[in-house]
Amino acid sequence: MFEKTEGIVIRTLDYKETHKIVTLFTKRFGKIGVIAQGVKKPRSRNGAIIQMFIQGDYLLRVGKGLGTLQQGDVIHSFRKVREDLFKTAYASYVTELTYRVIEERVTLPYIYDQLLLTLTAIEQDKDPAIIAMMYEMKLYPLIGIKPLLEHCLACGTTSNLTYFSVGDGGTLCTSCGIKDAYSLKLNEQVIKLLRIFSEVDLKRVENISVKEENKQLLNQVLKAYFEHHSGIFLKSRRFLDQIDSLK
Template identity: 40%
Template sequence: MLYRVEGIVIRSMDYGEGNKIITLLTQTNGKLGVMVRGAKKVKSRYASLAQPFTYGEFVFFRNKGLGSLNAGEILESHHLLREQLDLAAYASYMAELTDRTLQEDESGVLLFEQLKAGLAALQEGKDPQIISHLYEMRILDVAGYSPEMDYCVNCSSDQGPYRLSPHAGGVLCSRCARNDAQAMSMSDGAYKLMKLFSRMDLRRLGAIQVKPETKQELKKLMRGLMDVHIGIQLKSRTFLDQMDKYSFE
């Protein structure tokens, strides 16, 4: 059967001497794999279509399993995301997180729109760490673990200050937090941003500036949520950690 889909390349791997297998997150057909024959050859007309982060239209034949590319058109190459190390690191993290979270053929309409918006925001020069945290929140949404940030998940109190409890799935008031040794403290600024992240659509992200110390706090809070509820070891996240370490030395 012949398919025509809009998709984003979230993984690209060599196959044989001249081919590549790409994993697409598509607007209509979820996550799927497509063989791009001859993509490694210098004069291949499909080489650019097989590059990571490419957003395009893909026409492929598929019965079951792996598809085979027939034609395609690039809608946005996102070449800048492959040329700058920091942008490549964050884009790779978002792509790998998507690939590892979604199953083959699983519906990914929400994530498609959010990933598309996130990659565009990276290319536009918006804060890559903030973009990655917003995308992590959308991953938590899709996985069914969106944290409750409006009131205490234990007693429903709407009176702060709150602490974040990844295991409880949201915030705890000061009284309930006494019974959770792993509940994480939050400054007022970090709490307001976490609350904003939990409901913000990446397509509506404007200019945002966050203090470095608040960004470090946000990273710790989001890491707690992701480790408890997603719990996937990612090479791209390890690289991001290494990159952050050297930037502070």
């Protein structure tokens, strides 16, 4: 059966001599793998529509296993992202994260829109680290690891939340946090930002200015939290860390 859908290229893999297996995150079908036949040939008409991060309209032959890419049209190329090393690093991170977290053929229109907004914001020179963290936290509920950020996990108070327990998955007040040897000392501004990142739609984001020290704390918390609770280790995370060290 032939189906048309809007989608974003989130992964490509060489297959045989001239083909590629392309993973699309689509509005209609969620994550779906398709074979793009002959796209490595110099004159392939589909070669331009299966580059990483491209948003396009795709005509697919959909079956029980891998589908087949028939043709497509580019909606947005995100060429400026692919041409910039730092932007590519963050775009690679959010697309690999998407590939690893979401299941095959589960329709997730909200997450699709958030990914598109994330790539657009990265292309438009908004802080890619902040944008990537906001998108990442939108994925946590899909794998059951959304942190509790409204009160202290130990005593229930909503005041003086200045610690984060990676193991227990949420905030601690100052009194309880100092008793937990494995909690991370933050500050109330970072806790507030974690709530914003978790709940605020990316389409509402203009420019978020975050102090460098707070950005580093946010990165430290989310990296430790995601790896501890998801058990997922991303190749693009290592690349991103290397790129950030060059700044």
